[in-house]
Each structure stands twice: as C-alpha cells, then as structure tokens.
Amino acid sequence: MDTHTLLNALQKRYATKVFDPTKELSQDILDAILESGRLAPSSIGLEPWKFLVVHNRDLRAQLLPAAYNQKQITDAAALIIIARRTDIEALPQELVERTAKVQGRPVSDLAGLKAMAEGGIKRPDADAWLAHQTFLPLGFMMYTAALLGVDSCPMEGFDASAVNALLGLPEKHLHAQCLLAIGYHGDDKYADMPKTRREPTEVMEIL
Structure with missing residues (x-):
C-alpha cells in the first residue's frame, strides 16, 4: 500500500453521525475489523478486553x-462494545499460559513475565490503566475500517452502568468501556466536510 492511499483513507475518516440502516457489512469485512482489534498491542501483552458484537x-x-438516543446505536450495520476485564487477578496467569503455548516454552520459564504482569495489576490506578488500553484496539478497528471504506463512530457518551446491567456484564467480569458503530453513512451533513486538524508544525517536534 502506498502512503497516498493510506493517508487518503484517514483523511476521509470521520465520526459518522448518520448511518444508512439498509446497508450491511459483509462477514469478511467485519471479521477483518475485529481481527485488527485482536491484533492490537497491550501493555505487557495482557489484552484486558473483550469485544461484544x-x-x-x-x-x-x-x-x-443508555446511549442518550444516539441513532448510530440502532442504524449502524454493527455495534461493537469494547469491554475491559474486571477479573484482573486472572490476567497474569492467562498471559504466561498463552505465551508458553504459542512459543512452545514451559510456564516456568516465564516467571519474570508473570511478576511484571502481577506488578502491573497491583498499581493503585490499575483499573484506569487497563481502561485506557481499550482505546488501542478501538483505534486499530477504526483505522482498518477506514482502509476498507467502512464508516465508523467511536462513542464514549453512554451510561456504562446501564449497558452493563442490560447485558449482564458484571456477571461476566466485564465493564463496557467504549462503543464503536460501524457501517456506511447515510445522509450525513458531516460526510463531506473538510477535516479540521492542527497544523503538523503545531503537533510535531523533531528533537
């Protein structure tokens, strides 16, 4: 992929306010968007999230x-809830078992990795630390959607407690962190508006 194609997709990407409810996503495209989220990085490799479609x-x-009647919830082709894990004490052991399996190593070789992960979840701000990480797969999914010509809208404006209760997330050790509506825009006045961003010289500095 050339740089023009990449940057053009990002230039066209915007937070879609109006989706066409008659347009569906192919399964291949949805799978690719979700897979890009799965492949996103996380601190220490903990992957403290789950994607609910x-x-x-x-x-x-x-x-x-619960989303203050924002129509993206119902009109988008798909709604993805990025939830963070609340059973954080389970994450270090899962990490070393997963790593050992993929790398063909005994779990005993990964004591250092486990200790690092255990230190992470004992941070005073552990919940916030893990919550912030959910924005990594969110960004990856939005980026992939843009490259595939799919519109998206990330959403933090919702009542997480209401979403949690409706979907029974506490019983699954999950907390709704952010929402991502994806599909194809409808008659949206924002679709063709030029993107407003600070100049490169304002946001980039070479040291």
Whole structure:
C-alpha cells in the first residue's frame, strides 16, 4: 500500500453521525475489523478486553436510551462494545499460559513475565490503566475500517452502568468501556466536510 492511499483513507475518516440502516457489512469485512482489534498491542501483552458484537436489532433498541438516543446505536450495520476485564487477578496467569503455548516454552520459564504482569495489576490506578488500553484496539478497528471504506463512530457518551446491567456484564467480569458503530453513512451533513486538524508544525517536534 502506498502512503497516498493510506493517508487518503484517514483523511476521509470521520465520526459518522448518520448511518444508512439498509446497508450491511459483509462477514469478511467485519471479521477483518475485529481481527485488527485482536491484533492490537497491550501493555505487557495482557489484552484486558473483550469485544461484544451486537447484531440483534431489538437488543440495540434497548441499548439506545443508555446511549442518550444516539441513532448510530440502532442504524449502524454493527455495534461493537469494547469491554475491559474486571477479573484482573486472572490476567497474569492467562498471559504466561498463552505465551508458553504459542512459543512452545514451559510456564516456568516465564516467571519474570508473570511478576511484571502481577506488578502491573497491583498499581493503585490499575483499573484506569487497563481502561485506557481499550482505546488501542478501538483505534486499530477504526483505522482498518477506514482502509476498507467502512464508516465508523467511536462513542464514549453512554451510561456504562446501564449497558452493563442490560447485558449482564458484571456477571461476566466485564465493564463496557467504549462503543464503536460501524457501517456506511447515510445522509450525513458531516460526510463531506473538510477535516479540521492542527497544523503538523503545531503537533510535531523533531528533537
């Protein structure tokens, strides 16, 4: 891929306010977007998240009030809830077992990695630290969607407690952190507006 194609996709990307509810995503495209999120980095490799794909239109209608009636919830082709894990004490052991399996090594070789992970989850700000990491797969999924010509809208403006309760997330040791609506825009006045960004000289400094 050349740099022009890459940057052009990002230039066209915007937070879509109006989706066309009649347009669906192919399974291949949805899978690619989700896979890009799965491949996103995380601190120490903990991957403290789960992606919940809400296809059920009735369920999305029930979620609408929790998102302050933002129509992206119901009109987008797919709604992805990026939830963070709340059973954080399980993460270090899962990490070393996963790493040992993939790398063909005994778990005993990974004591240092486990100690590092255990130190991470004992941070006073561990919940916030893990919550911030969920924005890494969010960004990866938005970027992939843009490259595939798919519109998206990241959403933090929602009542997480209401979403958690409706989907029974506490029982699954999950907390709704952010939402991502994806699909194809409809009659959206923002679709063709020029992107407003600070100049490169304002945001970049070579040291």
